[in-house]
Structures are given as structure tokens and as C-alpha cells.
Amino acid sequence: MATFPGQSPNFQGHLMIEERLVNIEAKITFQEDLIEELNKTVYQQQKKLDRLEAVCESLARNFASLAEAGNGSMSANERPPHY
Secondary structure, three states: OOOOOOHHHHHHHHHHHHHHHHHHHHHHHHHHHHHHHHHHHHHHHHHHHHHHHHHHHHHHHHHHHHHHHHHHHOOOOOOOOOO
């Protein structure tokens, strides 16, 4: 920081503190924006995860119902009709 004639050391100290405060405020603002973006990303990922879980549950139910339907028509050792 440049020293000008007639400036008191107290004034220079005040300017240094002011500059530090401005830098801290800028960093806090940046961090708040970053946190907001991260929150949005986490929210979107959670929605996607919920959709994927629902799809998996649906597929598991469909697989189970197909397995049940197939058990009644043919035993494990029985050859398929095309043999």
C-alpha cells in the first residue's frame, strides 16, 4: 500500500482493514453461491435416484410375477415343447 504524505498510520491501518473485509465478503458471497449450486445438484440427483429406485422396484415385481407364472407351466427338468 502506498504511503502518502500527511496520512496518519491509523488511516492506513483502517484502509488495510477495509480491504481485508472486502476480500472476506467477496469470498463469503462466492461460497454462498457455490453452496446454492451444490444444493441444487444434490436435489436433482436425489430426484433421479428416487426415479431409478422406482424403476428397479417395478422391474423386480415384473420379474417376480414372470417367474411365478413360469413355474406353473413347466417343471425344471421338463423339456420345452419344441424338442
